[in-house]
Amino acid sequence: xxxxxxxxxxxxxxxxxxxxxxxxxxxxxxxxxxxxxxxxxxxxxxxxxxxxxxxxxxxxxxxxxxxxxxxxxxxxxxxxxxxxxxxxxxxxxxxxxxxxxxxxxxxxxxxxxxxxxxxxxxxxxxxxxxxxxxxxxxxxxxxxxxxxxxxxxxxxxxxxxxxxxxxxxxxxxxxxxxxxxxxxxxxxxxxxxxxxxxxxxxxxxxxxxxxxxxxxxxxxxxxxxxxxxxxxxxxxxxxxxxxxxxxxxxxxxxxxxxxxxxxxxxxxxxxxxxxxxxxxxxxxxxxxxxxxxxxxxxxxxxxxxxxxxxxxxxxxxxxxxxxxxxxxxxxxxxxxxxxxxxxxxxxxxxxxxxxxxxxxxxxxxxxxxxxxxxxxxxxxxxxxxxxxxxxxxxxxxxxxxxxxxxxxxxxxxxxxxxxxxxxxxxxxxxxxxxxxxxxxxxxxxxxxxxxxxxxxxxxxxxxxxxxxxxxxxxxxxxxxxxxxxxxxxxxxxxxxxxxxxxxxxxxxxxxxxxxxxxxxxxxxxxxxxxxxxxxxxxxxxxxxxxxxxxxxxxxxxxxxxxxxxxxxxxxxxxxxxxxxxxxxxxxxxxxxxxxxxxxxxxxxxxxxxxxxxxxxxxxxxxxxxxxxxxxxxxxxxxxxxxxxxxxxxxxxxxxxxxxxxxxxxxxxxxxxxx
Numbered sequence: 059x060x061x062x063x064x065x066x067x068x069x070x071x072x073x074x075x076x077x078x079x080x081x082x083x084x085x086x087x088x089x090x091x092x093x094x095x096x097x098x099x100x101x102x103x104x105x106x107x108x109x110x111x112x113x114x115x116x117x118x119x120x121x122x123x124x125x126x127x128x129x130x131x132x133x134x135x136x137x138x139x140x141x142x143x144x145x146x147x148x149x150x151x152x153x154x155x156x157x158x159x160x161x162x163x164x165x166x167x168x169x170x171x172x173x174x175x176x177x178x179x180x181x182x183x184x185x186x187x188x189x190x191x192x193x194x195x196x197x198x199x200x201x202x203x204x205x206x207x208x209x210x211x212x213x214x215x216x217x218x219x220x221x222x223x224x225x226x227x228x229x230x231x232x233x234x235x236x237x238x239x240x241x242x243x244x245x246x247x248x249x250x251x252x253x254x255x256x257x258x259x260x261x262x263x264x265x266x267x268x269x270x271x272x273x274x275x276x277x278x279x280x281x282x283x284x285x286x287x288x289x290x291x292x293x294x295x296x297x298x299x300x301x302x303x304x305x306x307x308x309x310x311x312x313x314x315x316x317x318x319x320x321x322x323x324x325x326x327x328x329x330x331x332x333x334x335x336x337x338x339x340x341x342x343x344x345x346x347x348x349x350x351x352x353x354x355x356x357x358x359x360x361x362x363x364x365x366x367x368x369x370x371x372x373x374x375x376x377x378x379x380x381x382x383x384x385x386x387x388x389x390x391x392x393x394x395x396x397x398x399x400x401x402x403x404x405x406x407x408x409x410x411x412x413x414x415x416x417x418x419x420x421x422x423x424x425x426x427x428x429x430x431x432x433x434x435x436x437x438x439x440x441x442x443x444x445x446x447x448x449x450x451x452x453x454x455x456x457x458x459x460x461x462x463x464x465x466x467x468x469x470x471x472x473x474x475x476x477x478x479x480x481x482x483x484x485x486x487x488x489x490x491x492x493x494x495x496x497x498x499x500x501x502x503x504x505x506x507x508x509x510x511x512x513x514x515x516x517x518x519x520x521x522x523x524x525x526x527x528x529x530x531x532x533x534x535x536x537x538x539x540x541x542x543x544x545x546x547x548x549x550x551x552x553x554x555x556x557x558x559x560x561x562x563x564x565x566x567x568x569x570x571x572x573x574x575x576x577x578x579x580x581x582x583x584x585x586x587x588x589x590x591x592x593x594x595x596x597x598x599x600x601x602x603x604x605x606x607x608x609x610x611x612x613x614x615x616x617x618x619x620x621x622x623x624x625x626x627x628x629x630x631x632x633x634x635x636x637x638x639x640x641x642x643x644x645x646x647x648x649x650x651x652x653x654x655x656x657x658x659x660x661x662x663x664x665x666x667x668x669x670x671x672x673x674x675x676x677x678x679x680x681x682x683x684x685x686x687x688x689x690x691x692x693x694x695x696x697x698x699x700x701x702x703x704x705x706x707x708x709x710x711x712x713x714x715x716x717x718x719x720x721x722x723x724x725x726x727x728x729x730x731x732x
Contacts, residue, residue, distance in 0.1 A: 064101045073115045080109065080118065084125040091132035102129055103141045110148050120156060127160045133167045142168055146175050153182055158201040162208035173213045180221055183209070191228060200242035203229075207253035215258050226254070226265060233272055240298065240314045245321040248276055252325035256332050263336060270329070270340050276322035277347050282315040282356070302356065311356060320359050323351060327367040335377035345371045345395055352406035358415060365406065365418045368399050369425035376429055396430035404434065404442045413468035416449075420475035424482045432487045439487065443494055446483075447501045449476040450517065477517055481524045488528050495529060515547070519558040523565045530569035541566060541577045548584040556588050556602035557639075564609030567616055578613070578620055585610050589633060604639035608646045615649060624660045627653075631661070631668060634675045635686055647679055647687045651694050673699065673714055677722040680729055696729055703730065 063079050063086075071079075083102060086094045095102075106129065109122035126145070130138060138145075142164070149161045161179070165172045183206050190199035206225060210218045229250055237244050251269035255262040262269075284299055299310045326344050330337050337344065348371070351364035375392040403423045410416045434442065449472055484491060502525070505518030544566075547559035563581050566574050574581070588606040593599045610630050613621060634650060636643035653661045654672060662668055676695050679686045687695070703711055715723050 064105050073118055076118050077121055080121040080125045084128045087128035095133050095137055099137045107144050123156050123160050127163050130167050131163045135169050135171045138168045139171050150182055153186060155198060155201045158205045162205045165209040165212040169212050173217055176213050176217050196241050196243045200246040203246050203250050207250045210257045211253050230268055244318050248273055248321040248325045252328040255329045259332060260336055273322045273325045274347055276318050277326060279319055282312045284310040284312055316357055323360050323363045327363050330367060330370045330374055334374050335381055337374050338378040341371060341375050342391055349398055349402045352402050353409060358412060362415050362418060365422050368403060368422045372399060372426050372429050396433050400426055400430055400433050401438050404438050408441055408445045413472045417471045417475050420479045424479040427482050427486045432490055446476050446480050449473060484524050484528055516554050516558045519562050523562050526565045526569055545580050545584040548587050553599045553602050557605050560585055560588050560606040560609050564612045567612040575620055578617055600638040604636040604642045607633045607636055608642035611646050611649045627661045631671055635678045640685055643686045644688055648691045651691050654698055670714055677718060677726045681722055681725045700730060
């Protein structure tokens with residue numbers, strides 16, 4: 059179908075057919091990105107560049123520019139490069155409002171490959187910019203400045219040095235003039251400063267005193283709400299105002315004023331992200347401006363930008379503090395910012411109705427927690443937990459896997475982010491979190507119930523593991539029957555549930571102390587059921603198998619006195635090395651290495667008969683490189699092997715080596731010889 063449409067762009071087709079085909083290509087480029095670009099680049103780009111030359115039918119030509127804009131906006135440099143010279147050459151012949159937008163998209167998408175054309179393109183753009191300024195054509199001026207700054211973003215600061223001064227002087231001149239509320243240069247001016255900052259990085263510092271106050275002023279701009287005396291006579295036809303329903307109220311928004319506010323917020327975020335601690339003296343004012351916008355109900359883009367900016371500002375403040383760029387008082391600017399930002403994010407999370415923005419808030423909240431440490435008070439903690447458990451329990455109400463598949467991707471992302479954020483929160487707030495365990499643990503128990511889908515149960519187990527690591531006594535005291543539940547979970551047919559269940563048993567073994575000992579036998583048989591599962595070594599189940607073997611190692615490490623250690627070690631060693639669950643593999647193999655280091659008698663076996671197995675396990679671990687063990691563990695293993703070789707009878711060592719598979723023997727010989 060797409061091929062037939064692309065062929066319809068040819069000159070010998072009726073103009074109406076060509077217009078329809080070009081419009082369809084435009085829609086495909088927009089809605090089927092990037093697959094459409096990847097698959098049809100070699101048909102679409104030649105067809106569009108040819109249609110750009112159709113001076114007999116201007117409408118066809120304009121539609122070709124529009125389609126090219128959408129197609130190139132979602133291209134990679136490798137797609138554009140073969141056609142870049144032809145496209146740029148043709149656009150330069152017809153530089154005006156529409157084609158300037160296309161050139162902007164082409165430059166930005168081609169990135170550093172556009173540098174080759176910079177010296178050709180820039181003189182045209184400067185002439186257009188200065189002519190438009192002289193003739194007071196601010197629509198064309200805005201398009202030219204947009205194009206120049208997009209080109210700058212593509213080619214980088216080294217290319218633009220000779221042109222920066224001229225454009226900056228023009229921006230300052232415009233900034234000092236009284237631009238009308240609907241002037242397109244008001245927004246473009248803000249975007250230009252932000253892009254220049256992104257392009258120059260730390261070299262933007264001389265322009266901060268001019269640009270940032272303007273961005274702050276536009277971000278704080280009011281008068282964007284219109285409440286007319288006679289609502290029935292409001293004219294929305296020209297797009298300068300639009301209606302908005304807030305609850306039972308209807309208000310009208312001045313669109314250009316709100317667009318300026320959005321552009322300013324984006325600009326502040328972009329500069330904060332680029333300049334980092336270089337923003338130093340402005341960090342506090344930028345934060346004071348953006349924090350209230352976390353709850354800005356009139357525009358979701360402003361909420362999105364404000365939420366994204368919070369960890370960036372916190373990081374900037376922290377780095378500025380570390381480098382001594384901020385004046386310190388009783389409460390450092392960084393600490394004050396933490397005490398402002400985290401409660402504001404929690405409050406915004408409790409009010410946010412859009413899943414996409416809620417996910418951003420959760421992501422930012424987690425990042426901020428990692429930097430700030432525990433700053434939330436009791437009420438704020440309670441509000442945070444209520445929101446998190448609402449998110450988790452809202453998924454828990456959905457019992458049908460088919461319904462889950464139909465949920466929006468954003469909602470699934472919110473769910474996952476909520477789990478990550480809660481795990482970080484539990485770790486960070488440890489000292490002040492204990493009073494809230496009584497509220498949290500019953501909610502987790504609900505997620506374990508059998509009528510919940512696998513992901514719910516896995517999530518509940520994961521959260522409990524996080525709680526158990528931080529608060530072992532409280533968790534085990536309130537969950538004296540949870541191990542029995544975990545034993546039952548080890549019979550589940552879902553491999554992901556199995557993996558988390560055995561990990562949870564391992565957590566109990568490590569942190570449970572005496573509370574775990576009475577259930578040691580049942581825990582062993584639960585792990586054994588997973589290890590000996592008929593499908594244990596099939597690809598779906600190997601992660602659970604490896605986690606169970608690793609958990610068995612924790613029995614030996616923390617409860618050895620209650621075990622038949624020789625039998626346990628024999629079972630454990632038989633299943634090594636672990637080759638799939640890499641995190642668990644590194645833990646288990648480090649434990650094995652530690653036991654060998656102290657010449658553990660029960661591990662080595664009578665007359666050290668298990669040494670052959672241990673050497674083979676070591677060889678397999680070394681064969682895998684650094685995947686299955688840390689660098690420290692690998693180094694220790696090699697030292698142990700060298701020591702064993704020196705102490706062994708030569709014929710015994712040779713017998714060991716000859717009994718191995720060729721690739722393992724060669725790897726071992728290579729490691730020991732080097």
